[in-house]
Amino acid sequence: MQKYAIVVAGGSGTRMKSELPKQFIKLAGKPILMHTLEAFHFDDIQIILVLPESQIPYWKELVDEHQFKIPHNIIAGGEQRFHSVKNGLSSIKADDGLVAIHDGVRPLIKRQIISESFEQAERAGNAIASIQLKDSIRSITPHANRQEDRTNFRLIQTPQAFKIQLIKRAFEQEYTPSFTDDASVLEQAGHSINLIEGDYKNIKITTPEDLLVAETLLKA
Numbered sequence: 001m002q003k004y005a006i007v008v009a010g011g012s013g014t015r016m017k018s019e020l021p022k023q024f025i026k027l028a029g030k031p032i033l034m035h036t037l038e039a040f041h042f043d044d045i046q047i048i049l050v051l052p053e054s055q056i057p058y059w060k061e062l063v064d065e066h067q068f069k070i071p072h073n074i075i076a077g078g079e080q081r082f083h084s085v086k087n088g089l090s091s092i093k094a095d096d097g098l099v100a101i102h103d104g105v106r107p108l109i110k111r112q113i114i115s116e117s118f119e120q121a122e123r124a125g126n127a128i129a130s131i132q133l134k135d136s137i138r139s140i141t142p143h144a145n146r147q148e149d150r151t152n153f154r155l156i157q158t159p160q161a162f163k164i165q166l167i168k169r170a171f172e173q174e175y176t177p178s179f180t181d182d183a184s185v186l187e188q189a190g191h192s193i194n195l196i197e198g199d200y201k202n203i204k205i206t207t208p209e210d211l212l213v214a215e216t217l218l219k220a
């Protein structure tokens, strides 16, 4: 089956509060995004990289500067992550095959999880990386809060892999803010979600301290 990876990096990184959008910040000497694309570099995976339209020339400069050779197609992103994924999906003309959707700012993804997500998506239609909670958890309302049983919850990561036809059809829905990931879009279209084991090291670089953690994990 033909395999695609959509690496979404179309955001502006407001929570990082950095001048440079966080996906371009250097980690161990090269932009975060280059680590992520390296993880997805398999002989049988076509990589689609989604970038803010205004940053495409800058990315091309970085590619030249770092002599970055991993083949990828560049697509312009949209207003929300949902729209960036949708643009990536629209660039895939085939309706059969598998696609893994991954945050560009999760550079520590293990290749073994990428392979596993494709295998499980081929079998079950989708495969969503997730991890158990380590902390206690409480739900809050305006006037109260209450402990919840953490074994009832999972933290959801990417990659999230799908049969292309299923996820393309799901993304025909109107955007709502509850679509915080791709699994939520598929679920809203009536499909059940198949969780697979993620990895605690597969952090989403979101706020400044995440950069320190990622740097340390990469060195280790």
Ligand SMILES: Nc1ccn([C@@H]2O[C@H](COP(=O)(O)OP(=O)(O)OP(=O)(O)O)[C@@H](O)[C@H]2O)c(=O)n1
Binding pocket: 008, 009, 010, 011, 012, 013, 014, 015, 016, 023, 050, 077, 078, 079, 080, 081, 082, 084, 085, 103, 104, 105, 106, 204, 205, 206
């Ligand atoms: N319109 C958007 C928004 C987000 N993303 C991507 O989705 C991933 C997860 O999003 P997040 O960590 O929230 O990134 P940002 O939206 O850039 O960060 P922030 O919410 O702090 O602005 C990132 O790789 C980001 O670049 C995207 O492709 N298009």
Ligand SMILES: C[C@](O)(CO)[C@H](O)COP(=O)(O)O
Binding pocket: 081, 103, 156, 157, 158, 180, 181, 182, 204
């Ligand atoms: C897709 C995601 O990384 C799964 O955990 C997450 O929902 C992205 O959220 P963000 O607010 O766009 O960073």
